[in-house]
Structure formats: C-alpha cells, structure tokens
Amino acid sequence: MTDLLQNLINGLAIGSVYAIFALGYTLVFSILGIINFAHGAVFTLGAYFTYTLVVGQFENNGLIKGLNLFPVGSPFHGSAWAFAAAALIGAVLSGLIAVVIERLAFRPMRSRGADPLLALVSSLGVALVIVNLIQILVGAESYSFPGDIYGDLKPAIILHVGGKLVVVRTVQVIIFAVSMLLLLVLGYVIGRTRVGKALRAVAENPGTASLLGISVSRFIVITFFLSGFLGGLAGTLVSTAFSVAGPYFGVAYGLKGLAVIVLGGLGSIPGAVVGGLVIGLFEAFVPAEYSAYKEAVAFALLFVILLLRPQGLLGRAQVQKV
Amino acid sequence: MDFLQTYGFLIVTMLQQGLLGLSLYFPLMAGQLSLASPGFYALGGYIAAIILTQPQFAGWRDALGNWVFPVTWLLAALASALLGLIVGVPALRLRGIYLALATIAFVQILQVLSLNLSITGGAIGLFGIPQAFGFGDRWQYIWIFLPTVIVVLLFAHKLQGSRVGRAFRAIREDELAADAMGIPPTRYKVMAFVIGAVLAGVVGAMSAPFLNTWNARQGTFDASIAFLAYTLIGGSRSMWGPLLGGALLASLPELLRGLADWRLVINGLVLVVASLYLPQGIVGALLRLRRKAPPKRPATGPAPLGDTP
Numbered sequence: 001m002t003d004l005l006q007n008l009i010n011g012l013a014i015g016s017v018y019a020i021f022a023l024g025y026t027l028v029f030s031i032l033g034i035i036n037f038a039h040g041a042v043f044t045l046g047a048y049f050t051y052t053l054v055v056g057q058f059e060n061n062g063l064i065k066g067l068n069l070f071p072v073g074s075p076f077h078g079s080a081w082a083f084a085a086a087a088l089i090g091a092v093l094s095g096l097i098a099v100v101i102e103r104l105a106f107r108p109m110r111s112r113g114a115d116p117l118l119a120l121v122s123s124l125g126v127a128l129v130i131v132n133l134i135q136i137l138v139g140a141e142s143y144s145f146p147g148d149i150y151g152d153l154k155p156a157i158i159l160h161v162g163g164k165l166v167v168v169r170t171v172q173v174i175i176f177a178v179s180m181l182l183l184l185v186l187g188y189v190i191g192r193t194r195v196g197k198a199l200r201a202v203a204e205n206p207g208t209a210s211l212l213g214i215s216v217s218r219f220i221v222i223t224f225f226l227s228g229f230l231g232g233l234a235g236t237l238v239s240t241a242f243s244v245a246g247p248y249f250g251v252a253y254g255l256k257g258l259a260v261i262v263l264g265g266l267g268s269i270p271g272a273v274v275g276g277l278v279i280g281l282f283e284a285f286v287p288a289e290y291s292a293y294k295e296a297v298a299f300a301l302l303f304v305i306l307l308l309r310p311q312g313l314l315g316r317a318q319v320q321k322v
Numbered sequence: 323m324d325f326l327q328t329y330g331f332l333i334v335t336m337l338q339q340g341l342l343g344l345s346l347y348f349p350l351m352a353g354q355l356s357l358a359s360p361g362f363y364a365l366g367g368y369i370a371a372i373i374l375t376q377p378q379f380a381g382w383r384d385a386l387g388n389w390v391f392p393v394t395w396l397l398a399a400l401a402s403a404l405l406g407l408i409v410g411v412p413a414l415r416l417r418g419i420y421l422a423l424a425t426i427a428f429v430q431i432l433q434v435l436s437l438n439l440s441i442t443g444g445a446i447g448l449f450g451i452p453q454a455f456g457f458g459d460r461w462q463y464i465w466i467f468l469p470t471v472i473v474v475l476l477f478a479h480k481l482q483g484s485r486v487g488r489a490f491r492a493i494r495e496d497e498l499a500a501d502a503m504g505i506p507p508t509r510y511k512v513m514a515f516v517i518g519a520v521l522a523g524v525v526g527a528m529s530a531p532f533l534n535t536w537n538a539r540q541g542t543f544d545a546s547i548a549f550l551a552y553t554l555i556g557g558s559r560s561m562w563g564p565l566l567g568g569a570l571l572a573s574l575p576e577l578l579r580g581l582a583d584w585r586l587v588i589n590g591l592v593l594v595v596a597s598l599y600l601p602q603g604i605v606g607a608l609l610r611l612r613r614k615a616p617p618k619r620p621a622t623g624p625a626p627l628g629d630t631p
Contacts, residue, residue, distance in 0.1 A: 035419065037547075108598050116419070117355065118597040121554050124547050125593025132586040255430065255543055262423050296434035299427035306424045307412045 005159075006166050007284040013172035013241075015280020016179035021234035021253060022260035022272040023186065024098075024227035030203040030267035031223045032110070034119040038101050039231050040254020041130035042094050046232025047239035047249060048134060050090035051143055054083060061139025083149045087236045094232020095225040101126050102224040107217075127254075134247040144243040171241045178237060182230065183273055190269065199223065203267070252295070259298035263305050265315020274313055330461020332576050337467040338529055339572035342545075343552030343564030344474055345522040350558050351487065352514035353494030354414065357546035358406075358425035359522040361432045364541025365405065366398030366526025371448040371536040372441060373397070391454045394527045402523025406516040414511040429546055436538045447537020454531040463532045470528070471565070474521060478561040490514055555596045557603025566604055 021043060028036045052058075054077070056070030070077075105122045157168040190196035201209040202219045210216045235250065260279055264271025279298045286294045305312060326333075342359060349356040373379045373394050383390050413424045436442040443449075457463065481487040489510045492500035497507050530536045548571065556567020574592065578585035600607050 105594050105598070109601075112601065114597075114601050117550075118554060118601060121547075121551050122594050122597040124551070125590040125595075125597065128590030128593065129587050130590075132583075132590065136583050136587070251543075255426065258423055259427065262420070266419075292438045293434060296431050299430040299434075302427040303424055303431065306416055306420060306427075310416055310420055 005161060008281070009166070009168055009172060011281035011284030012277065013169075013175050013280070014283065015277040016176050017234050017237050017276070018253075018256060018260050018280050019273045019276025020179045020182055020230050020237075022257045022264070022276050023183075023269065024229075024231040024234075025257050026261045026264075026267055026269060026272040027223050027227045027230075029261065030269075031199070031206075031220060032106070032119075034106070034116045035123075035258070036101075036106075036227070037120060037123040037254065038098075038105070038126040038130065039227065039257065040250035040252075041127040042098055042101075042228050042231040042250070043235035043238075043253055044134065044247060044250035045097055045130060046090050046094040046235030047244045048138070048235075049093045049232065050087050050236040051145065051239065051244050053086035053089060054145060054149060055143070058138040058143070060141045062135070063137050065139065080149070087233065090236050091229045091233040094235070095227075095229035097130075098224045098228025098231070099221055101228075102220065107220075110220075131247045131251075138247075140246050142243045142245045145240050149240060169241075175237045175241060178233070182233070186226075186230075187269070195222070256298045259302040262302055262312055263298075265312030268312065268314045271312055271314035278313075326461040327459070330459065330464065332573060334461060334463045334467055334532065336569035336572045337464070337471050338525060338532070339548075339552065340565040340568035341467065341471060341474060341525045342522060342549050343556060343568030344478070344561065345518045345525065346549050346553045347478070347558070347561055347564045348518040348521065349511075349514045350553065351481075351494065352490040352511050353497065354511055354515060355418065355422045355550075356425045356515055356518060357422050357550060358409065358428050358515075359518060359549050360541040360543075360545035361425075361429040362402045362406065362519040362522035363526040363529070363545070364432060364436060364536075364538070366395075366402060366523030367530040367533075367536045367540055368436065368442055368448070368526075369398045369401055369523075370394035370527035370530040371451050374451050374531065375448050376441075388455050391531070394530075395524050398523040398527035399520045402519045403516050406519030407512065410512045410515040410519070411508075414508060414515060426543060426546060429541060429543060433538050433541055436541070443537065445538065447535055447539075448530075449535040451531050451534050451536065453534075454528070457531075460532065463528075466528055470525070475561060475565070482561075486510065486513065551593055553603075555593070555600065555603055557605030557607075559602070560605045563603045563605040570604070 021039075024039050024042070025035065028034065028039075052069055054070075057068050058065050101123070105126050106119055109119055109122065157170070157173065159166040159168065188196075190199060198209070198214045199219055199222070201212065201214055202216055206216045209219075234253075238253070239245075239249070256279065260275040261267075261272050262275075263278060264273070264275030279301060282301060283294050283297050286297060342363060345359040345362070346356065370391075373382065373390065382393075386393055409425075409428055413421060413428070416424055437445050454463070454466065481490075489500070489505045492503065492505055493507050493510055501507050526540070529540075533540075549568075552567035552571055553564040554567070555571065556565065557563025571589075571592075574589055575585055578588055581588060596604075602610070
C-alpha cells in the first residue's frame, strides 16, 4: 500500500513534466503537421538558461568556463521567488529560440510546401547545432543546482502511512503543481480566449483561417513560442529534480516525448497530458529489480498503442483521402 | 598503397554507410518510411560478434575456418528477415509518420535489450572481434563492401524493372488505387521492409569485424536519423541517392576534421541547409540541372532515375 502510494507520487511528478514537455511537440504538430525534433534541444537549453541565471558560472570545461556571468549577490540568488523568476526568464528565452528555429529552419520550407520529412531532417540539424554549441560553450559536464534553490521551503514532506514512510520531495510537489497550473492556464487560453480560438482555427484548416482574416504566420510564431516556453520550463523542472545532465540531457526526453504524444494522440492537447501521466506512472511502477528496462517502457507502450489504436488514446481517427 | 593506408578506412566507411542508406531505400520504394534499419544493423552485428568471440562457438569457428564469416552474414540475413516479418506485418498497417515512430520505438527497445542482456556484453559490448579473412589492414574490407554495393545496386536496378518493383511504385504513388487494381499492398510493403532489414542485418554482420567491437551504440536513434539524412539529402527517388548521401555525410566529419569541436555544428548546419535548398536531394538537383541544360538529345528530359522502368 505504501509502495503503491510512493510509486503513484513519483509517477505523477515525472509524468506531469513529460506532459508539459510533450505539449510543445503536440502544439506544433497540430498546427503544422510536422514533428519538431529540435524540441529536446530546447528543453536542454531551458535548463541551461535557468542554471546560468541562478548560478552564473560554469566550471571545468568549455569556452566560457570560469566566466562569472551573475556573481553572487545578483538578483537570482537565494529565495524561491528568485529561482521562479530565473525559471520564467529561462522559459521565455527558450520560447524565443524556438521562434528563431521556426524562422530559420521551417519557414523557408513552408512557403514551398516541402515534404514534412525534410522538416524532420532540418529540425534534427538544428538539434545537432544547439547541442554541440552548448558543448563547445560550457563543456560536456553535468551541473547541479545548489541545494537551496527553493529557498527556505522544507526539503521534503514525510507521511506516515501504516507504519511506513512515504516521502514526497519538495521538488516533486513543485513540479506537479507548476505543471498542473500550466496545463490549466493553457487549457483556458486555448479553449476560451480569442487567441485560442484562432489557434484552433489555424490547426483545423490554415487556408480557411487565413480567408477569415487570421494571420497564419503570426499564429505559427505564437505556437512555436508556446512550445519553446513549455519545453524550456520542463527542462528547468527536470534539472532541479536531477541535474543538468550535460548537453545531451534532452535527447532521451525528446524521444520519450514522441512516445507521449503518440500514446495520447498526435496533435491532441488533452492526449499529451494523459499520455505523459500514463508513461510516468507505468515507469514508476516498474519493479526495482527490472529498473534497467525502465527506459524501454515508453517505447513498448508506444509500439503497443500504435498496433491497437494508431490514433492514440484520445486522438481522432485519421480520415483517409480517397 | 599509401593512399589506401591513409584513406582506406574512410573509403570503406563511406561504402558501408552508403549501404545503410540503401537499406532505407527499399522500403521507400514502396512508399514506407522505416527508421528500423539501425535495429537490424545492430542485430546482424551482434550475431557476428557473438559467433566470432564467444567461447561456446569455438567449435564452429575451428570447423568453418574463414567460412565462418559468410556464415555470420547468412545467419544475420535470416535473423533479420525473421524479425523483419515479425515486426513488419503488424507495423506496416501504419502510415507515414506513425510508421516512422513505431520503427523508432522498435530500435529503442532493441537498444535497451542489448544494454541489459549478458550475451550482448551489456553496456560494455563485445570486443576483440577477429578481422574477417585475416585482413591485416582496414582498407582490405573494400573487398567485402565494394562487391556488396555492386550486388545491391544491380539488385535494386533489376527490382525496379520487375513486376514487384512496379507494384512497389504503384503503392508508393497511391496505395488505395494500387489496392483497387489488385495489388495486395500489405504483402508488398512487408516484402520491401524485409529486403531493407536483410540488407541492414548483413551490413551489420560485415561491420562487426571491421569495427572490431560491437556495442549498444551501434543501433541508436542517432543512427536512424543519420540514415534518414543520407536518403533525403542524397535523394530518395533514386538508388544512387542514399548511396551518395551516405558516402558524403560519412566523409563529412573527416573533411571537417580541421575544425575540431565545430564539425558537428557544421554537420548540423549542412543538414538544415540541404533540407531547405535540396528538396529532391543531390541526385534530384543534378537531374534538374541536366534537364535545364540545352537539350542535346530528344527534348523530353530524363525521368528521375527511380522512375525509369
């Protein structure tokens, strides 16, 4: 019983990050019908941006090692609020990078109506560039956030359930709360506001949307910004729970994110949330003695769901063109 | 000989990667984007590495002598064909990006397995794989890879003109119409998929001695992407495209060696620029150039290579 509860907590925390990360993929897919493989790199960038703001210094290796960007005493040191501000700025910067990626790597292709597969290769090229630039600039090492980034918050909540301990780490609470808050806000924006209606119109049919006076290009920029923002924030959240595990940090998440969106239904926003939570929970329930196989869980689920229900859990069946 | 000493390894690597590019070309002939090749490549390599290094196969090695190498190729081909059928029959009900994602998942699952099984050497992998046919130099692998390239190209050429090749093309252009004309799409799609799988598996078995060690890094998502890039940048509509793309992109890190740390950045930029400005791949662009040049022969330009009967 206590194990169940502990697994549930771990699964929900990591699953909620998968969800907000995967939302970035799914937003872009629903508007453009392409998979942006650079999303994993943007996730990594988000973690590095926040780390730069909070710690301000990279040791060991790389071109900018030892450069003290934000010396101790700068506004991002100390309290939980300062960290929140740094995370927010990191996410905004990630969003801007995603907009730049769209400009340089996707837009020239879109105007020519090129094969979506080429967008795949192009975005992979972008990922390669970003990941290796990070490596050149700050080296290949892992970095950990200082232990007190959440300020004076208590380190963990410990529940006594039936004589056993269930540990809820503060990081897990924060990750889960932030993710749920983001999902609610995003759900509101897309479901209820004018911007959201326009976005959905563009996703449904860009041609008709532009006839109705919606600037499709502008909404594509907004989509990429949101996507990068969510990806970058997910990167920061995950890196506070573990560490900024080097420039290749986002690659594994990038692939897992694909499993999440296909599981939930490509292009479906609630699907990304459900898919993220399902994969997070399944992973958390892998028994410790098989933990080496945990990395295969998402892909096994993906494979199974593709065979049983290719449109995903919440996706709409593809209408076949005749 | 000095030239071969210096560049032999690179030339063989270019041929080897070109072959892996071609392993994507066969499924693409039937319109199927499969990224499963690295999985079969890894499988073939593991089969060869296990037979060539593990003590329980010592008897085989002694009995077969140099024949053990072709035997590993054959076993890799058979195992890839079998696994290709097992994965292909259900997976090829999927279309486009869904098939691509399913095959990525397949590669990931195989990678996790090879990282954790003991027969594959776990995370360390298998090493000390003996050189094929007692080759003393890496460039000598050209005697294996070059004939393979020629055989595969001849096979692809023959296939394109055959009934099966025309069925592939019909499915690529319009699966529903092909189905309506009495061409069973699933059978031909699985056939195209298995041909690609067998090629990748055999290349894996040939590569294990060439690389001397084999581990889980051989069949990764990065490799899926590299092979896809070979095909799209070389040109996916002609058998020359994946070969050329594989050879060029495999040589790129070597050509950029002087740039040290920056070469992977440049590699990424090349992918971006090529996918933006060479939508038909290099072969497609060359054909377009030829068509634009003043006609010396009959005015109708040559059709894309992939479409010539």
